[in-house]
Amino acid sequence: xxxxxxxxxxxxxxxxxxxxxxxxxxxxxxxxxxxxxxxxxxxxxxxxxxxxxxxxxxxxxxxxxxxxxxxxxxxxxxxxxxxxxxxxxxxxxxxxxxxxxxxxxxxxxxxxxxxxxxxxxxxxxxxxxxxxxxxxxxxxxxxxxxxxxxxxxxxxxxxxxxxxxxxxxxxxxxxxxxxxxxxxxxxxxxxxxxxxxxxxxxxxxxxxxxxxxxxxxxxxxxxxxxxxxxxxxxxxxxxxxxxxxxxxxxxxxxxxxxxxxxxxxxxxxxxxxxxxxxxxxxxxxxxxxxxxxxxxxxxxxxxxxxxxxxxxxxxxxxxxx
Numbered sequence: 250x251x252x253x254x255x256x257x258x259x260x261x262x263x264x265x266x267x268x269x270x271x272x273x274x275x276x277x278x279x280x281x282x283x284x285x286x287x288x289x290x291x292x293x294x295x296x297x298x299x300x301x302x303x304x305x306x307x308x309x310x311x312x313x314x315x316x317x318x319x320x321x322x323x324x325x326x327x328x329x330x331x332x333x334x335x336x337x338x339x340x341x342x343x344x345x346x347x348x349x350x351x352x353x354x355x356x357x358x359x360x361x362x363x364x365x366x367x368x369x370x371x372x373x374x375x376x377x378x379x380x381x382x383x384x385x386x387x388x389x390x391x392x393x394x395x396x397x398x399x400x401x402x403x404x405x406x407x408x409x410x411x412x413x414x415x416x417x418x419x420x421x422x423x424x425x426x427x428x429x430x431x432x433x434x435x436x437x438x439x440x441x442x443x444x445x446x447x448x449x450x451x452x453x454x455x456x457x458x459x460x461x462x463x464x465x466x467x468x469x470x471x472x473x474x475x476x477x478x479x480x481x482x483x484x485x486x487x488x489x490x491x492x493x494x495x496x497x498x499x500x501x502x503x504x505x506x507x508x509x510x511x512x513x514x515x516x517x518x519x520x521x522x523x524x525x526x527x528x529x530x531x532x533x534x535x536x537x538x539x540x541x542x543x544x545x546x547x548x549x550x551x552x553x554x555x556x557x558x559x560x561x562x563x564x565x566x567x568x569x570x
Contacts, residue, residue, distance in 0.1 A: 251283050252362040253312045254565050255355050257348045259287035259367030261328065261336040263543035264553035266296040266377045268367065270304055272562070273321060280566060281319045281363075285312045286354075289328040291311035295320075296333045300549060312355060326351065334548050342373040353388045356534035363535030363570040365561045368543045371413060380413040380540065382529050389533045395430040396531035399438075399504070400517055400540055402560075405503040407513035410433060419509040420454065420466055428474040428506075434531045435504055436483050442568060447503035450494065451475060451487030453507040458488050466508075495520065498555065523556045526564055534568055537561045553568050 259265045281506075286293075289310045297304055307320040315322055326505035328344040330336045350363045366424060371380055387398040393537070400407050409432055410516040411422045441448040449530035451471065459465035461472075471488045473528070478485045491507065499505055507513035517525065518540070547553060 250317070252360055252569070254314060254362050254562060255352050255364040256286050256562075257314070257352050257364065257366040258286055258293060258343060259300075259348070260369045260373060261289075261292055261296075261330065261341050261419075262334055262370070262545050262548075263368055264545070264548055265367040265543070266293060266302075267300060267548075267551070267553040268539070268555040268558045269293075269302070269321070270297065270302045271492070271553070273304060275555075275559060278319055278563070280562065282317055283566070285322050285324060287324050287326060287331075289344065289350055290323045290325045292328055292333055292336075297300060299333060300551075302363060312360065318369045321384075324351070334545075338373065345369055345373045346538045349384060353385060355526060356536070361534070363537065363565045364536045365558070366536070366567070367558065368539060369543060370543050377422075381415055381536075382412055382527075385529060385536055387533055391531060393430045393517060395425055395434050396529060397431045397434045397438075397529045398515060399530055400433065400525050402521055402526070404521070405499060405502070405517065406435075408504060409504065409508070409510045409513055411509050412509065421429070423454065423466065423470055423508050425470050425474040425477070427509045427560045428471065429478055430446050432474075432478055432483060432485060432506060433481070435506070438530045439503065445568075447482050448501065449483065449485045449504045450489050450499070450502040450507060451509045452491045452494065452512060453488035453503065456492065458490060459491065471508075480510055523554045524560070526561045526563075535565060 266367045293306055305320045307322050309315050326344055326348050329340045339488045355361055356364045366381055382398045396407050398412050410428055411419050453467045458467045461468055465556050475485055475487055491512055505513055528535045529541045541557055
């Protein structure tokens with residue numbers, strides 16, 4: 250029995266139906282048979298029609314139905330809508346949360362390789378301060394905040410210690426134990442998947458590492474974390490200077506760990522554009538997602554880049570058997 254790949258269609262007010270269609274045309278017959286979508290059958294059908302996409306979709310009840318079909322197989326989640334690309338926030342939020350709840354339950358099944366969620370606006374989850382990473386970590390009862398959000402391609406990976414929080418809260422969030430827990434998760438993942446120890450660079454928080462002043466986060470929090478991790482035989486260096494690392498020196502590392510979201514994601518996306526996937530490490534199952542947002546400003550314009558979703562499927566297919 251082939252293991253299944255679950256794709257959550259995500260935010261209805263998005264480019265998701267466009268990237269799903271563009272990728273479906275590229276997937277092999279073997280891959281198509283493994284993939285099941287969690288979505289709303291009527292929504293996807295109407296969106297495809299509105300975008301003038303000629304593609305067959307099929308309603309199924311579970312991940313064991315129509316296993317040999319090449320059609321897009323939909324496990325239905327109820328959704329109220331009039332305009333398929335202007336679903337109300339209340340209805341879209343309920344739809345997304347119900348979709349993720351079902352994906353979580355299915356992902357615990359040994360017959361599932363992993364789940365992919367297409368982009369979701371965070372305002373549908375918890376006032377924009379709570380992402381899918383945090384939601385699934387909570388559902389998996391992850392302790393000590395040891396889950397890690399890894400943005401990765403073949404050339405580099407980056408990870409923020411704090412994820413979807415305001416800049417003003419970052420210095421209050423980062424702790425020595427938090428840095429250690431997340432870096433250990435990354436180190437273990439590399440060891441398990443690639444059979445080698447990664448070179449990990451850890452950035453400071455402040456400009457010029459606050460010159461390592463005695464009362465700085467670098468001196469009080471980050472350096473003690475680095476010292477403890479070196480004793481654990483983790484190949485870690487830092488604190489590195491954030492404003493220069495992405496010019497050239499990032500090439501000396503497998504992973505760059507930053508203290509907050511945009512400290513590492515903004516330069517990473519400047520370098521690699523859509524060539525990346527978002528992997529949540531430390532869950533009870535594999536979860537990946539495209540490394541871009543809902544892009545509702547280009548809905549219906551046929552401008553959406555499908556690369557990241559394609560790489561998500563390739564990653565699960567390659568590494569999870």
